[in-house]
Amino acid sequence: MKKAVSSILITALAFMAIPISGLHVSAESIGDIEKKINDLEEEQSGLNEEKSNLEGNRKDTEEKLNKNKSDQNNVEQEINSIDEELSTTQNDINQKENEITETNNEIETLSNKINELTDRIAALKEEIEILEDRIEKRDALLKQRLRTIQQNGGDMKYIEVIFGASSFGDFISRSSAVNTIMDSDKTIMEAQAADKKELQANKKEVEANKEEVEVKKVAVEEKKNSLESQKDELLALENQLKDQMQEKETLMAQLEEEHQDLEEYKMSIEDEQRVLNDQQKAITLAKQQYEQEKGKLEQLAKEEAARQKAAQEQAAKDKSSESNSSSSDDTGTVASTPAPSGNGTFIKPTSGPVTSHFNPNRMHPIHNVVKPHNGTDFGKRSAADGRIVAAADGVVSTAGTLGGYGNTVMITHVINGQTYTTLYAHLSSISVSSGQTVSQGQQIGVMGTTGSSTGVHLHFEVHPGGYKNPANPLNYIN
Structure with a gap:
């Protein structure tokens, strides 16, 4: 829904x-x-x-x-x-x-x-x-x-x-x-x-x-x-x-x-x-x-x-x-x-490398069934990669545990008149709260492996028009 x-x-x-x-x-x-x-x-x-x-x-x-x-x-x-x-x-x-x-x-x-x-x-x-x-x-x-x-x-x-x-x-x-x-x-x-x-x-x-x-x-x-x-x-x-x-x-x-x-x-x-x-x-x-x-x-x-x-x-x-x-x-x-802040693009939420791409037909690594992978996963090579930041200015709509996502932050953005929701999952800790205004690049949490996860990584999603409309995040990141 x-x-x-x-x-x-x-x-x-x-x-x-x-x-x-x-x-x-x-x-x-x-x-x-x-x-x-x-x-x-x-x-x-x-x-x-x-x-x-x-x-x-x-x-x-x-x-x-x-x-x-x-x-x-x-x-x-x-x-x-x-x-x-x-x-x-x-x-x-x-x-x-x-x-x-x-x-x-x-x-x-x-x-x-x-x-x-x-x-x-x-x-x-x-x-x-x-x-x-x-x-x-x-x-x-x-x-x-x-x-x-x-x-x-x-x-x-x-x-x-x-x-x-x-x-x-x-x-x-x-x-x-x-x-x-x-x-x-x-x-x-x-x-x-x-x-x-x-x-x-x-x-x-x-x-x-x-x-x-x-x-x-x-x-x-x-x-x-x-x-x-x-x-x-x-x-x-x-x-x-x-x-x-x-x-x-x-x-x-x-x-x-x-x-x-x-x-x-x-x-x-x-x-x-x-x-x-x-x-x-x-x-x-x-x-x-x-x-x-x-x-x-x-x-x-x-x-x-x-x-x-x-x-x-x-x-x-x-x-x-x-x-x-x-x-x-x-x-x-x-x-x-005035128009909302933002330059129409997202920045990478972490400096870590991409480890798994957006794939609507991916075989789930835990449940061993075909389930959509609605985001992009970023791994951790160094301590700096563990720092998770907001991809753009916005307001935190959710900050807490969210089913298999584990510790999750969801942020709503308005860029050039378009509404977006970004999701940051499997965090080990969260440093923002629901309703809080955040700026692009502001730290919102630390990479982890909570929820249904096989290892430390960030699961990042972009939903144009609001949540439940997943799109390939790499199409929106500079």
Whole structure:
């Protein structure tokens, strides 16, 4: 927003320096001052309008800042929620991995057990073959015994053997032999039955165990497949959450950058408001000086009128000639408001060398983005270069900290009817104050590196027509 500083201010201050005693004052000169006062009032009105617009921009920026902060809070809550969900998902993934590991161990155990049972079945096959051979031989023996018994009439032959004894001792011997034979037959039959039972039991047990283990192994493998499927789903969810997290973090970074830009814009608005306030103060001071000058001119006009009246009365009394009477008015010429000081050019504000030129498309050395460089930078080779002077006569409109400019002085000049604003930034110290009149070459501060600066230097700007109209300073410096 353009900040127009009154050219009348410089004219007024320059006019104050002109001796006014002894001048022939006319109504025209008073009218000129009244016009200048009206111009200042119009300029004050324009500044008030600019201030009102700036205040509207400031409030709008405040609303945007509040909305940005609210958006940041919402995004931060979403980030925290996603982070919690991501943490839970990662814990679930770890749990599934542990379960899968346990299931793999269980599968390995069951596989080992199946291998053991397989080995056991192989061993039982050998035992079964032995038992089957033993049973087969016993079957043959028993069949032979049964045929013998059948051929000999069954148990009757045993009675004949017993009762065929020739003596009691022979009877006992024969009875004992028969019992032995019968016990042997019984033992063979019992062993045969036991072997058959054991054979069936072993086969049944091993086959049942193997089947049970194989069924369990299938169930565990299905469980493993289910766990791996769940893990894949959790990994997909984790990737989705990470993508969401990245999006939210990117959004948060954008909001933070926007917030910073809004803060800087708000600060620039506040700086502009301060500059306008300083300009209004300067205009008020100029109006006061014009009013005082107007009063002096009016007083001089009265005194001049009284003097002329007295001279005319004295001339009438002396009956002087008309030519002599007219010669008494030879006291001076009509005065008009003098032109402001200045020869139409600026001097260098420092003896230091140029280190960076005016460039509307320069890459900013700190922010690393393309930003206009609205002035010329001067470096410091010696202590003398650090002395910063006013480029022309003028009035200080701003003297203080100004955003990224750091310690800054702004001076308003009127040269050949043209208004200019010069800006001197990054000063280490300031030796003038707002509203102060300065002369060309007068020291206003010392070169420094305050604000957004990469080293000691002076950033110098020239704004024809008022602030916010930057032009190449080297086009205006002798």
